[in-house]
Amino acid sequence: MLYLKKIDVKNKGKEALYRQVAASLKTAISENRLPPGSPIPSENALCGHFNVARSVVRQALALLVDDGYILKQAGRSSVVAPRMKHRRNLQNSLSLHAQLEREGTRLQTSVVKFEEAALPAEVAAFYGDTEGLLLERVRYIDDEPISYVKTWLPKEFASLSSEDLIDQSLHRQLLVRFNREPQQGRNQIQTVPSDKMLANYLKVKKSDSLLQLQACYYDQHGLPLEWFTAWHRADRVVFDIAVDASLDNNIQVKDFQRTIK
Structure with a gap:
């Protein structure tokens, strides 16, 4: 054994x-x-x-x-025993923290890093800036890791600290501290193999499948608020997406890379 x-x-x-x-x-x-x-x-x-x-x-x-x-x-x-999977609804802007809190589940958060950083090209185009903040966190339920999140933030949030985000909701901090909250955005989902770093943090085997969620959100003023990639353990998290046949199938997806004036 x-x-x-x-x-x-x-x-x-x-x-x-x-x-x-x-x-x-x-x-x-x-x-x-x-x-x-x-x-x-x-x-x-x-x-x-x-x-x-x-x-x-x-x-x-x-x-x-x-x-x-x-x-x-x-x-x-x-x-x-079979493992209970935690469900995440991707059709609203509620954070994972808020969704689990509504269910009575406590989400724990450790901060791996929070620092100033040069933004990748795609993220820089979203914010209209080349410099910003990089936040990396591990999320846990009952001390078991369920996701690793890499978030790129605009530099106006530099007054936040790692201590502000330990076991706390980022969205709640942005609302309380800056009066900004996510209103609309884009979610992209795909399955990816775990690399060595993610396997170490999430306690899975290298190359195990993970559910990757990449998202960018705008706030209530139409300003870019958050860009993140989150890797979830496929054995612990399920993504829910509702289907409504009454909606027009020809609805055009908004261009969320528009220029913010």
Whole structure:
């Protein structure tokens, strides 16, 4: 069972053994080394692997059942539970943070970097400037990474700090601090393979498929507000797009690269 990290002898007295066993199993499940539907090793195998008593293993498994990581099956081996996927509606300008908050789900955010940077050509054309701000974040639910977001912002938001955005909504900060909020824009979706950096942050395998969302938004004044690319774990996030047959199929998509005067 090389996919299960053994208990560190140095930590044996610092935390209950069953919690350490549970944490090792949780990590293997979260990193897909124990994928949904796969059987959990037997109690005997876990006792031998972790060098703990059967009572410790049973406590660990009970904790994982309570937390929704494992399904118990009468007369059969317990298995890894199917993972709940979080839904993101792409037909409104609400941020992922706001959408999950409405559902009662808490989204955690860590800031990887927030700094002044030269804008890529496509983003520079959108803002009408060559300099701006680069913000990179990892979003988590229950301490499990679900997305990595790279956002390009105009330099008038330079008074923001990384501390302002830890576990916070960027859109809420822009509204409260600058009275600006997204009103319209464009979303593009595609499936892309994970590279080494994304695999490391999202706890997936290199080349695993990710759902990539690239978007640019204008605010309530028609000014360019935000350009971002977000990579979502395909096993944790679903994109929802409603269809309405009553709409004219010949509606022309607005040119969101128009010049802002």
